[in-house]
Amino acid sequence: MHYQTQLFIDGQWVAPVRQGTLEVINPATEEVITTVAAATAEDAERAVQAARRALPAWRSLSGGERGGYLRRISEAVQQRKDRLIPLQTLNNGKTLAEAEYDMDLVSACFAYYAKLAEQLEQRQNQPVVLPSTEFTSRTRFESAGVAGLIVPWNYPLVTTSWKLAPALAAGCTVIVKPSEITPLIELELGDIAREVGLPAGVLNIVTGTGQGVGAPLCEHPGVDKLSFTGSTATGTRIMATAAQSVKGVSLELGGKSPMLVFDDARIDAAVEWICGGIFANAGQMCSATSRLLVQRSIYPQLLDALVQAVAGIQVGDPFEPQVAMGPLTSRDQYDKVLSAIAQGKQCGATLVAGGGSVPGQERGYFVQPTVFTEVPLDSALWCEEIFGPVLAVRAFDTEEEALALANDSCFGLVAGVITEDEQRIQRLSASLEVGHVFINGPQELFVETSWGGFKQSGIGRELGPWGLDEFLEVKHITRGAKQPG
Structure with missing residues (x-):
């Protein structure tokens, strides 16, 4: 398989100024797949200048014209699935089924924002009702400018599409900085951009480390908006950097999400949803429901069923169709998760x-799906994001106790609730301090619903119309109704 390995700047594949490279590793075998360009501040400068040159023409296109490009990108992703799916599995370690699900999400995201771009004209110049007849006012929505998009390694291309599609729809030109761990699939966007005829400079892709190119991109005065998905620690540094020039910032950060299971739940369904919430993508999800709260009256029965289900999860080569969980994506993450398990013991x-x-797995970053019970409330296992297939379980007696335990966290991304009591569903939906509540089901993602969290889980929202608004500036034009004289 041929891989794109250079930088994509101003519509061209180019070498980095300093000629550095980074190794890209297959997490299932620990073998080097290829090397990619390691960009530096000089390359960030080139990318920003290309984006700034392209901005006036791109933002002046109608929403319908921009939507046409997005629709073609959506179609190109579908047409390239036979290449993109194995590439996602090779570089990230996802199973083939998970990678296919990701590609469908990516395609749907671009198609959705194509529609919103086409509808953007309808929002322009809307009149504002004023208390005075001596003035009129109307509302305009304008591109936020040049956007720097910094994306993670756990859902490569998915999180990129969540940022890139609305940014392009809004009329922004962009610089994408992929994770240095999983850059191969984002680089495919360069070929797609050329295939659909996206104007040069509208999309630029710079691979490299956070220190080497991510930080210079965040600091650059020519970048008007930053959108980041990743750890809370890195997000706080980006926010501090953006404050120096008062850039717009949206952050989708960490989580330590609770799953609440009540005594009226169906045990078999609950176990399926619990496993999906923590063991999908090898637990490498900011939204992983890694804190399980079970009502005490069903605790023994549910725990027995859960342990049995976990024993049946096959871990191994993600290219094998029977495998349900692949490796962790990097050596660093593998070591971090094993350290967290050791601390849990x-x-x-x-x-x-x-x-x-x-x-039996001599090579590769494979970790067993792991479950701890009776987890102390003050332990790192209960409080800190592990980002791996590790579940912490506790029992509760009352709904009030469960809610207090669920909300007792510095994070607030998602929560799961499993119960048949409709009144309880209404109470908890209103009281859980999170950005998204999943009721009686898996974490099924829809581009029409928002994504983002409370507390230290981030600022702003992705997906839905809220994702588009993150890349728009609001302008009002107010004029006097009376002429002078």
Whole structure:
């Protein structure tokens, strides 16, 4: 398979100024797939200048014209699925089924924002009702300018599309900085951009480290808007950097999400949704429901069923169709998760499933799906984001206790609730301090609904019309109705 490995700047594949490279690793085998360009501040400068040159013409297009490009990108993703799916699995470690789901999300995202771009003209110049007849006012929505999009390694191309599609729809030109761990699939966007005829400079892709090119991009005075998905620690640094020039910022950060299971739940369905919420994508999800709260009256029964289900999860080569969970995506993440499991064994929690690397897997970053019970509330296992297939379980007695435990976190991205009590559903939906509540089902994602969190889980929203608004500036034009004299 041929891989794009250079930088995509101003519509062309170019080498970095300093000729540096980064190794890209297959997490299932630890083998080097290829090397890609390692951009630096000089390359960030080139990309920003290309985006600024392209901005006036791109933002002056009608929403319908921009929507046409987005629609063609959506179609190109569908047409390239046979290439994109195995590339996602190779570089990230997702199973083929997970990678296929991702590509469908990406295509749907571009198609959705094509529609919103086409509808943007209807929002322009809307009159504002004023209390005075001596004035009239109307509303305009304008591009936020040049946007820097910094995306993570756990859902490459998905999170890119969540940022890129609305940014382009809004009339922004962009610089995408992929994770240095999983850059290969984002680089495919360069070929897609050329295929659909996207004007040069509208999309630029710079691969490299956060320190090498991410920080210079955030600091650049020619970047008007930053959108970042990743850790809360990195997000706070980006926010501090953006404050120096008062850039617009949207941040989708960490999580330690709760799943609440009540005694009227169906055990089999609850176990399926619990496993999906923590073991999908090898637990590498900011929204992973890694804190499980179970009502005490069904706790033993549910725990037995959960342990049995976890034992049946096959971990291994993500290209094998029977495998349900692939490797972690990097050596650093593998070491971090194993360290968290070791700490869990020492904090007083009880290990009931998994607990380490996968026996017999001599190479690759494979970790067993792991479950701890009786997890202390002050432990790192209960409080800190692990970003791996590690579940912490506790029992509760009352709804009030469950709600208090669920909200007792510095994060607030999502929560899951499993119950048949409609009044309880209404109460908890209103009281859980999170950006998205999933009721009686898996974390099914729809581009029409918002994504983002409360507290330290971030600022702003992605997806839906709210995602488009993140890349628009609001302008009002107010004029006097009376002529002078």
